[in-house]
Amino acid sequence: MSESSELRRVLIVDDTPNIHDDFRKILVPETSSANSGINDLEAAMFGDAGEEHPELPHFELGHAYQGQEALQLVKDSLIADAPYQVAFVDMRMPPGWDGVETIRRLWEVDPRLQIVICTAYSDYSWKELTRSLGTSDSLIILKKPFDNIEVVQLAHALLRKWDLTRESEARVADLGATVERRTVQLQVAEERFSEAFNASPLPQCVQTLPEGRIIDVNHAYEEVMNMTREQAIGLTPETFTGMGNIEEWHKCLETLTRGESIEKVSELLDPSTQSIRHFRFFARRITIEDQPHSIWVFQEITSEVQLERQLRQSQKMEAIGQLAAGVAHDFNNVMTAVQGFTQISLERDDLAPDLRADLEQVLASGKRASALTRQLLLFSRKQVVQESILALGDILADLQPLLTKLVGSSFELKFDLPANLPAVRADQANVEQVVLNLVSNARDALGRSGRIDVAARIVEVDEATANAHAGAKPGDYICVDVTDDGPGIPPDVLPRIFDPFFTTKPVGEGTGLGLATSYGIARQHKGWLDVETAVGEGTTFSLFLPVAEIEDEPPPPDFPVTGIPSNSEELRGSERILIVEDDAVVAQLISCVLRRHGYDTTCVENGPDALKTWHDAGGFDLVFSDMVMPKGMSGTELAAELLEQRPELPIVLATGYSEALVQEAAPKELLERCTLMLKPYDIGKLLRRMRQLLDTSSE
Numbered sequence: 001m002s003e004s005s006e007l008r009r010v011l012i013v014d015d016t017p018n019i020h021d022d023f024r025k026i027l028v029p030e031t032s033s034a035n036s037g038i039n040d041l042e043a044a045m046f047g048d049a050g051e052e053h054p055e056l057p058h059f060e061l062g063h064a065y066q067g068q069e070a071l072q073l074v075k076d077s078l079i080a081d082a083p084y085q086v087a088f089v090d091m092r093m094p095p096g097w098d099g100v101e102t103i104r105r106l107w108e109v110d111p112r113l114q115i116v117i118c119t120a121y122s123d124y125s126w127k128e129l130t131r132s133l134g135t136s137d138s139l140i141i142l143k144k145p146f147d148n149i150e151v152v153q154l155a156h157a158l159l160r161k162w163d164l165t166r167e168s169e170a171r172v173a174d175l176g177a178t179v180e181r182r183t184v185q186l187q188v189a190e191e192r193f194s195e196a197f198n199a200s201p202l203p204q205c206v207q208t209l210p211e212g213r214i215i216d217v218n219h220a221y222e223e224v225m226n227m228t229r230e231q232a233i234g235l236t237p238e239t240f241t242g243m244g245n246i247e248e249w250h251k252c253l254e255t256l257t258r259g260e261s262i263e264k265v266s267e268l269l270d271p272s273t274q275s276i277r278h279f280r281f282f283a284r285r286i287t288i289e290d291q292p293h294s295i296w297v298f299q300e301i302t303s304e305v306q307l308e309r310q311l312r313q314s315q316k317m318e319a320i321g322q323l324a325a326g327v328a329h330d331f332n333n334v335m336t337a338v339q340g341f342t343q344i345s346l347e348r349d350d351l352a353p354d355l356r357a358d359l360e361q362v363l364a365s366g367k368r369a370s371a372l373t374r375q376l377l378l379f380s381r382k383q384v385v386q387e388s389i390l391a392l393g394d395i396l397a398d399l400q401p402l403l404t405k406l407v408g409s410s411f412e413l414k415f416d417l418p419a420n421l422p423a424v425r426a427d428q429a430n431v432e433q434v435v436l437n438l439v440s441n442a443r444d445a446l447g448r449s450g451r452i453d454v455a456a457r458i459v460e461v462d463e464a465t466a467n468a469h470a471g472a473k474p475g476d477y478i479c480v481d482v483t484d485d486g487p488g489i490p491p492d493v494l495p496r497i498f499d500p501f502f503t504t505k506p507v508g509e510g511t512g513l514g515l516a517t518s519y520g521i522a523r524q525h526k527g528w529l530d531v532e533t534a535v536g537e538g539t540t541f542s543l544f545l546p547v548a549e550i551e552d553e554p555p556p557p558d559f560p561v562t563g564i565p566s567n568s569e570e571l572r573g574s575e576r577i578l579i580v581e582d583d584a585v586v587a588q589l590i591s592c593v594l595r596r597h598g599y600d601t602t603c604v605e606n607g608p609d610a611l612k613t614w615h616d617a618g619g620f621d622l623v624f625s626d627m628v629m630p631k632g633m634s635g636t637e638l639a640a641e642l643l644e645q646r647p648e649l650p651i652v653l654a655t656g657y658s659e660a661l662v663q664e665a666a667p668k669e670l671l672e673r674c675t676l677m678l679k680p681y682d683i684g685k686l687l688r689r690m691r692q693l694l695d696t697s698s699e
Contacts, residue, residue, distance in 0.1 A: 008159050009082065011062040013070040013102060014090040014118065020063050023088065026148050027059040027155060059155065066093055067102030074110050083110060085162040086155055088142070091119035100124065100132050103139070112165055113138070114158040120144035120492070145492050165263070168282055172261055172297065176284040179295055203298035205232065209285065210257045212237050212249065215293070224300060241269065256285045256294040265301070278305045332656030332679035339366040340589040343683045344596070366680070387525075389548055390428055392478055393421035396456060399435060405630075406436065407443045407452060416455035424478055425548035430521045434529075435480065437514040438541045442484035445539065453483040461544070469528040469544075476547040477527065481540055488535040497531065518543075571687040572598040575621035575694050579603045580610040580638065581654075582629045586679075590624060593683055594690075607633025611641065619646065622694055627655040627666075636666045639674055650693035652677055 012023045062077075062084060064070035070087070077083045087106065091099035103115050115138060117129075124132070126141070133139065138161075140154065178196075197204065203221040205214050217225075217232045225232070237249040252262050262283040267276050283296040342363045346356065396417050407413050424431075435454070442452045459479045466472040489497065498519040515529075522529040526546055533539040577594055581587035582605045591601045602617065604610045606629045614620065623642060627635035639651045653671075656679040675689060 008058065008086075008155075009060050009062065009077065009084045010155060011064065011070060011073060011084040011087040013064045013067065013087060013093070013099075015065050015093040016090070017065075019090070019118075020061075023151070024061060026151050028061060067097030067099075067105065070102060071105045071109070074106055074113065078110060084113060086114045086116065086158045088116045088118050088151075091117055091124070100129065103133055107133070107136075111138075112162060112169075114162050115139050116154055116158070117141045118144055118146070143492075143495060168263055169261065172263075172282045172284050175297065176286055176295065179286045203300075205296050205298075206286075206288070207253075207294050207296065209292040209294055210250075210253050212253045212294075221298070224298065252283070253294070256283060257292060259285050261285075276302075278302045335366055336656075336680040337583075337585040337589050339363060339680045340586075340593065340683055342366065344589075344593060387425050387427050389423050390426050390431065391421070392424050392426075392431070392480070392545070393417050393419070393456060395428060395431060396435065396454065396480070399432060403436070403439050403454070406439060409630075410449045411443060411446060412451040413439075414451065414453045416453065418456065421456055421478060422458065422476065422547040424525075424545045426525050426545060427521075430525070431545070434518040434521050434543055435482070437518045438482040438543070441514055441541070442482055442486070442539070445486040446484055447486070451485050453481070455481045455483070457481070458547075459544070471523060471526050472528060472544075473526070473546065477544045478547060480543040480545075482543075483538060483540040485538040488537055488539055489531070489533040490535060494531070494533065498529070571684075571691050573691060573694060574598050574600065576600045576602070576617070577690075578610060578613065578617075578620040578623045580605075580607065580623065580625035580629065580635065582606060582626060586626075590686075593687065597687060605629070606631040607635070607638040610638055614642065619649075621697070622650045622652070622690060624652045624654065624690075627653050636670055640667075640670055643670075643673060648697055650690075650697045651675065652690065652693070654679055654681070 010023075010027060012020050014020060062073050064073055070089070074084060074087075089099050089102055089106075093099065093102070097105070099117055099119070103117070106113055106115070117139065119141070120143065129139070129141075130136075140158070142150070142154065197216070198218045200218055201220055203218065203224045205217040205221050207214050214232050214235045217229050221232065222228055237246050237253075248266075252264065255262055262281065265278065265280050267278055269276060278301050280299045280301055281296055282299075283294050286293050286295050342359055345351070346359050346363065351359070396415070400415060404413055439452060439454065446452070457479050459477050461472070461474055461477050463474045466474045498515050519529045522543055522545070527544045530542040530544070531539065532542070577599050579587055579590050579594075579601055581590065581603065584605075587603045587605075591603050594601045602613060602620070604613050607625075608631055610623070610625070614623075623639070625635040625638055629635060629638075635653050635655075639653060642649055642651065651674045653674050654677045675693060677686065677689070
């Protein structure tokens with residue numbers, strides 16, 4: 001039988017017949033259906049169905065309705081040399097043994113059996129399970145109701161782990177047997193054994209028992225551990241630099257002394273680089289000159305661990321990068337107005353010297369803020385928490401316009417923000433991200449319409465409540481509540497809402513990182529995130545942040561003043577310009593600048609109004625438009641329609657996003673026919689560019 005069609009044995013232990021039927025449907029489906037499920041899963045995760053997968057391994061299911069029955073099936077399978085590799089065990093199986101007792105009995109006869117606990121309840125905490133069953137990497141908890149794909153993935157992964165464990169034990173057993181045979185003939189075969197030991201590509205060492213003193217190492221050990229054989233011989237867990245938890249290593253030596261084998265993953269500190277390295281160890285007891293020893297085989301897995309961490313970091317930072325781009329857009333609108341009006345004021349000849357100096361400092365600070373925004377867009381994939389004293393009420397108030405745009409006109413968004421809220425010590429970008437995530441999550445839960453309330457309040461947290469949340473302390477907290485009147489969260493979904501990558505949204509519409517990231521941010525700030533929900537009544541997420549002890553903040557560093565716009569006659573004109581900008585302050589700024597230089601300007605707030613004004617006025621000489629606007633028409637869509645009517649029309653598109661994001665979102669052919677201005681823009685550069693466009697179009 002080929003490997004792809006090998007029959008694998010899975011035991012289902014549950015007192016409910018329907019559960020057995022469910023597992024049968026999941027693990028023993030039609031072959032084409034199983035392969036189709038894997039292809040669909042790959043397409044959902046990676047965006048491309050890729051190549052067709054070979055036929056999946058077949059599962060043979062065994063069924064037991066009580067723990068005693070399961071124990072007998074496992075015993076019979078071992079006698080028949082056809083052991084079960086994986087068992088899905090229910091936690092509650094009245095009137096017989098419960099899940100813990102069943103697992104204990106099964107492992108007594110077959111320690112290799114991979115166990116998945118299936119439960120919809122919290123009868124045992126993980127700490128209680130490990131206290132009852134011991135720490136094991138062969139035990140996983142699966143919450144009911146479970147996802148079909150998750151069950152299939154668990155079955156395949158655990159079957160593969162069972163195979164690897166069997167292969168590893170066979171390898172260690174073979175190696176131990178070889179060592180034991182050769183030690184009997186040590187005096188006559190020492191040279192041959194030494195040659196084989198040193199020729200192994202895997203690092204190996206031999207230790208005394210129970211002390212754990214190294215008596216020999218091979219060449220691969222010297223290379224991997226960066227020490228000579230002479231340096232290694234004589235070392236014990238106490239004298240080996242970087243061993244970590246010494247007590248844990250002595251427990252391993254005690255296990256080996258009893259004649260049991262060891263397989264474990266552990267970390268070692270490399271003294272030469274002061275870096276952590278990850279290893280998988282296999283060890284068993286051997287006898288040398290009638291004395292107990294152990295032989296250890298090492299496999300370094302540092303690269304694999306680092307790749308896994310990089311993948312998790314990349315997925316998290318992608319979500320943070322999207323948030324950073326949105327925040328930067330609105331912030332750049334604000335800075336456009338600040339810098340623009342400051343530049344206009346600095347053009348005046350009658351300014352007092354002290355007032356001019358003050359305005360130059362305003363302009364310098366604005367430019368510095370703009371630089372920080374660009375850095376945020378560049379480095380958001382590696383964001384560092386930077387705490388400061390924050391007026392949370394002001395931050396929430398400043399977020400109102402952005403949140404209003406986020407939820408859209410179909411939803412009712414209300415704010416209840418009391419005055420004079422105490423300050424908190426937090427990273428402003430992170431706090432804003434949590435609020436944005438919670439409001440976005442509420443909007444998605446509502447569907448097409450509904451109400452969202454954002455409120456803040458002061459609460460006093462007692463010691464009992466603080467102890468229930470790791471890192472929290474009793475005292476005053478600010479609680480930010482985000483409430484929706486949607487359908488609520490089902491009880492079977494509620495326990496997993498903060499799990500990374502868990503989402504109830506359709507494939508491709510959610511990363512599953514929003515609530516998980518928000519939960520992590522709250523914990524990082526010594527607070528927490530709570531949820532209260534009722535099916536059919538709605539949901540409230542509550543962010544708790546401790547009130548800060550106010551400290552003096554250092555003054556901001558000086559930032560040089562540059563770029564006062566020119567008021568030269570060559571920048572003046574009389575052409576008619578249509579300004580399309582939904583931010584009234586930015587629109588006022590541009591109109592003011594252009595009118596001071598002789599231009600005739602008309603301002604509208606959105607694309608549909610711009611088209612109507614265009615037709616009513618019989619056209620304009622130049623159109624200046626924001627790219628992100630309300631009422632369903634973007635700046636690029638407006639530009640496309642106007643260029644279709646008048647191909648030679650000069651169009652300037654302004655945006656608070658980065659140029660790279662704009663190029664990703666807009667058609668390349670359209671951008672080549674327009675001029676892109678990034679906010680905040682320099683007034684002088686804006687005037688010069690407009691004058692160039694107008695002069696070119698009139699030629």
